[in-house]
Amino acid sequence: MQSKLRNLVIAVLLGLTSLPLVVMLISLLLDTVTTTRPGSLVPDRFTLDAWQFLWSAPPGRPSIWITTFNTIVFAGCSTLLLLAVSSTAGYALARLNVPFRKFFLAGVLVMHAFPTVTLIIAIFLILQMIGLYNHIGGVILAKTALDLPLGIWIMKGFYDTVPWEIEMAGVQDGASRFTVWRKLVLPQIKPGLMALGIFSVISGWSEYILPQVLAPRNDVQVLSVYLAALINNDTHFDFHVFKAVGLFYALPIFVIYLFFQNKLMTIYGGGTKG
């Protein structure tokens, strides 16, 4: 009885505190398909004007689909690259007798805590020097590099949970060290790869500073930059369009999060149980 009462109290409190969020979400949705007269709170007309960006690019702006494609390429490639490097480097740091292992481990930790924004000017200069400024490849490289310390550290944590005996058994069975890693160890840390991958996709999708600084040109723009340009446009500012694009931009993240939230939790749990 008492626990029921307590649950009720908790539910009411949670409901009250989340109410503003719900109201905001609903008004966001409504605003993208309606117009409201100035001074009024109640919408008066249904319209799809705000969603026009989907089929016709406004003058001087890139098409939303090119931008979306760029965003997918950006998030996808940086994720693949991150997974490839983290899974190998994490293994090397966890299991192989590499020279300077301690130094690399400490370096990874320090880099992990380093405020990356301070590096952006250096990265800008480097990319310009090697000709990757305003190139999607350049941002991908920068993004991956900055995410690597976290990725390597997480993967190392997962590798540490795989028993040594499994590797010994593999070697004894006649497998090379690479086969042991590929066929025996990697399958054990699948939940970790999965979680890191989702984490990286979400992070790449929402990345703003790097593409804004390193690849602002129209044909390589990503959605976050596109969205920011809308709000910076002083001559032609439209809140409804801004909200519609924002919704379009956020939707995939919602979906990913809804489907994969369990997997994502393993990163923070750190165990191998998926």
Added chain:
Amino acid sequence: MSIRLEHFTKRFGGFVAVPDMNLAVEEGEMLALLGPSGCGKTTTLFAISGILKADGGRIWIGERDVTDLPAQKRNVGVVFQSYALYPHMTAHENIAFPLKLRGIDKAAIDKSVRELARLLEIETLLERRPANMSGGQQQRVALARALIRRPDVLLLDEPLANLDARLRLEMRSEIRRIQRETHTTSILVTHDQVEAMSMCDRIAILDKGEVIQVATPSQMYAQPANRFVASFLGSPPIAYLDAKADTQGMRLTCADVLVPWPVGVGAVEPGSPISVGVRPEAFGPAFPVRLPGRIAAVESHGREMLYAVDLAGGSRLRAIGSGLGQLDQGEPVEWGIDPMKLLIFDRDEVRL
């Protein structure tokens, strides 16, 4: 195939785990490496398997010097204490893995997996994953995986340590049966003397990285090389009485009794201190050299009774047997020791 270690040395940093070991295992034999934890037995095993590199000496398998060969090329099967089955593979895939690596075609692999599964009585488990198997079943799968490529040598690292008491008994004879049927030269690492004695042809007893004695179980029990070996073998363990050598025999310190020398014990300088090892079966009401004492502890083993007796001089002896009668703690007794079965050690703990 036979295994030979010649002056094998292994160091971990500054710590010398195995200083200089010589050991030979005959073809088809099962040898136990027995010793307390930290005595270097697992180190030796892993050096033979190739997982650890020897720091000195040579290792021979048959006529092949494998000292510098990597583990992959030694053709040694290992059963790990934790079984180390691959959790994402079924039993069938686990057992097939070593053959798959060699690029043998699927049908042939399947045939030999099923053949071996029949020998190990795990045919019904082949589609299961390790998580869905009991400890004993995992053990059999691990054994099958080690045997599938017909290894020259089979190495078992405490294979029974993770099993419960009943399964341990069953697997003891199972491992022995399979080892005999496949005629594979094997080394078993264990700290359990019962396992070593019941499963193996010969035992090599290790202490601090050195081989103390290599002998058959019964030889080692009856004629231990020194006090360490005598103490390690036998349950309940051997007990010791202090004594001094005399011309006619040994004079026990605790009771001032003269015990004649057992047969085969050489001349000892009169007056030198010795210690007399009394196994539980050499102490009881029926033996001639009487020693007064008091029952200190009673343990019923069902078929047999185990008594600990505190002697008047302060030492404690143990007796085990079914004909000892029902006695209570604190009761005075005057039992004897069997002078023919005593083990005599000099002051350096070497058996005389």
